[in-house]
Amino acid sequence: MKIIQGKGVSGGIAFGRIRLYRRADISVNQLRIDDPDEELRRFDAAKQQALQQLDRLYERALTEVGEENAQIFDVHRMLLDDPDYNDSVEGTIRSLFVNAEYAVSVASDDFSEMFAAMEDEYMRERSADVRDVSRRIMRCLLDLSEDADDDSCGGSVICADDLSPSETVQLGRETVLAFCTAQGSANSHTAILARTMNIPAVTGIGEEFFYLKGGEEVIVDGASGTLYIDPDLRTKKEMLRKRAAEMKRRESLMTLRGMDNVTKDGRRVNVLANVAGLQDVSAAIDNDCGGIGLFRSEFMYLESSDYPTEEYQFRIYKRVLESMKGKRVIIRTLDIAADKQTELFGSDRRDNPALGFRAIRVCLNRPDIFRTQLRALMRASVYGSLGIMFPMIISVEEIRETKALLAQVREELKAEGIPYRDDVEIGIMIETPAAVMISDLLAKEVDFFSIGSNDLTQYTLAADRLNPEFDSHSYVHHKALLRMIKMTADNAHKEGAWVGICGELGGDTTLTGLFIAMGVDEFSVSPSQILPLRERILGLDMSGGEKVLATTLNG
Numbered sequence: 001m002k003i004i005q006g007k008g009v010s011g012g013i014a015f016g017r018i019r020l021y022r023r024a025d026i027s028v029n030q031l032r033i034d035d036p037d038e039e040l041r042r043f044d045a046a047k048q049q050a051l052q053q054l055d056r057l058y059e060r061a062l063t064e065v066g067e068e069n070a071q072i073f074d075v076h077r078m079l080l081d082d083p084d085y086n087d088s089v090e091g092t093i094r095s096l097f098v099n100a101e102y103a104v105s106v107a108s109d110d111f112s113e114m115f116a117a118m119e120d121e122y123m124r125e126r127s128a129d130v131r132d133v134s135r136r137i138m139r140c141l142l143d144l145s146e147d148a149d150d151d152s153c154g155g156s157v158i159c160a161d162d163l164s165p166s167e168t169v170q171l172g173r174e175t176v177l178a179f180c181t182a183q184g185s186a187n188s189h190t191a192i193l194a195r196t197m198n199i200p201a202v203t204g205i206g207e208e209f210f211y212l213k214g215g216e217e218v219i220v221d222g223a224s225g226t227l228y229i230d231p232d233l234r235t236k237k238e239m240l241r242k243r244a245a246e247m248k249r250r251e252s253l254m255t256l257r258g259m260d261n262v263t264k265d266g267r268r269v270n271v272l273a274n275v276a277g278l279q280d281v282s283a284a285i286d287n288d289c290g291g292i293g294l295f296r297s298e299f300m301y302l303e304s305s306d307y308p309t310e311e312y313q314f315r316i317y318k319r320v321l322e323s324m325k326g327k328r329v330i331i332r333t334l335d336i337a338a339d340k341q342t343e344l345f346g347s348d349r350r351d352n353p354a355l356g357f358r359a360i361r362v363c364l365n366r367p368d369i370f371r372t373q374l375r376a377l378m379r380a381s382v383y384g385s386l387g388i389m390f391p392m393i394i395s396v397e398e399i400r401e402t403k404a405l406l407a408q409v410r411e412e413l414k415a416e417g418i419p420y421r422d423d424v425e426i427g428i429m430i431e432t433p434a435a436v437m438i439s440d441l442l443a444k445e446v447d448f449f450s451i452g453s454n455d456l457t458q459y460t461l462a463a464d465r466l467n468p469e470f471d472s473h474s475y476v477h478h479k480a481l482l483r484m485i486k487m488t489a490d491n492a493h494k495e496g497a498w499v500g501i502c503g504e505l506g507g508d509t510t511l512t513g514l515f516i517a518m519g520v521d522e523f524s525v526s527p528s529q530i531l532p533l534r535e536r537i538l539g540l541d542m543s544g545g546e547k548v549l550a551t552t553l554n555g
């Protein structure tokens, strides 16, 4: 048995086998060839190899995850045999005298773009499949091993050097048992996603990652951050016991469902759920959320190879609102870029993308994309109690411009006879020191503030949230940050706005009393953190809270 120690960023214990995820960096050069027939033979051989891989994957998926999920490999087989696709590859090789890899990459671009432009949603989704299948042939041509997306049949502990948020969501969240990365911090979106999905996760296993071969039996303890490779019998028994104890604790937390979030001395607050998409909503309901306090809408864009349409977004928002049965749902508009990069908006390759063109800046620069989202949101508003929240606001002008766009959208819908609700709450995220410093002015413009402590921490302390060195309490509990939260809450209340925390600090139960003493009205946390937070609130007595607050902020 070998023990690897990293940092636990999402609790839970997983038993499984290691699946290595290495980004298949396929670079294809255009080479001039003399013999097109020879090149076509190479292409055919690679295609046969790819077909065999797909057959194997189909069979495995059939037994492990059922026919419906296995069908994707069938679709890939069909694409491989598509006569137009094959003619295109052959045509490029024969007419340009170029290598097969290059011809496949050209066909991949042409066909995926063609599918992406189609009206029909099903056909549009095939765009990503064309790219996948082309990558598979290119890997065969280049003699590269299959990569991790082959593990969509899952049941594995994914180990990677690092994982971007878009890779994490695309890894088949239903079947991944745990994530382990060589790098990564507690507040990266990958760690946040793991907590949201309630999947054990360990970061910072460092260079141990490079000694993993893949296929090893492993137990992951996401709370302590430990990996047991080829565990012995004693460890297995111990971990089974620990898992049983965790399940018992979970059951006892479940008895808190249906209770109010109220302190011993009668202070009541709301506890809602952070979700990355529709798929997390059932976990939010199971954990008795008071609504959705943060719907990270950008994951819809990260999961897709095309801009999500108005209709697609409308259906998602409608379903979330309906499933919350009148409880508040706050949807954050597209917060793209920084560590959430997608080719859709062109990757930001500057040195400091977190200080670059992201979130509301992108939206105001791309009103076409922004309007689509605003229209979908307003149309969905009639199905529940919607709040719309704008990320990364730094000025009154930004919020006014945004509200003007929203007013135009409302006018448009009215003219088209499409119903929407007039009482949709409008809020902004407070996640920059600039927003805190002018929170008195911003509060006049909105119904609520939601404090994004993850970004607020990095921008206040000049401490990259992706850097694990800054996960310690001296950073995340920094007095400057706590004072900013107090200032924001005071300024919100002066103007009659309410204030919540939706950053990870909201789930830190060592600070709950302090936040309530500051006047925070609402907490929004990962679904699995809702009941531990309720337990904490129920045990709090706030008499004396003011004194603790004064000592903490000034002492």
Ligand code: PEP
Binding pocket: 192, 294, 296, 335, 431, 451, 452, 453, 454, 455, 456, 502, 503, 504
């Ligand atoms: C935050 O910054 O605290 C926040 C909630 O937004 P995100 O983590 O998605 O950047």
Ligand code: MG
Binding pocket: 391, 431, 452, 454, 455
């Ligand atoms: Mg943020």
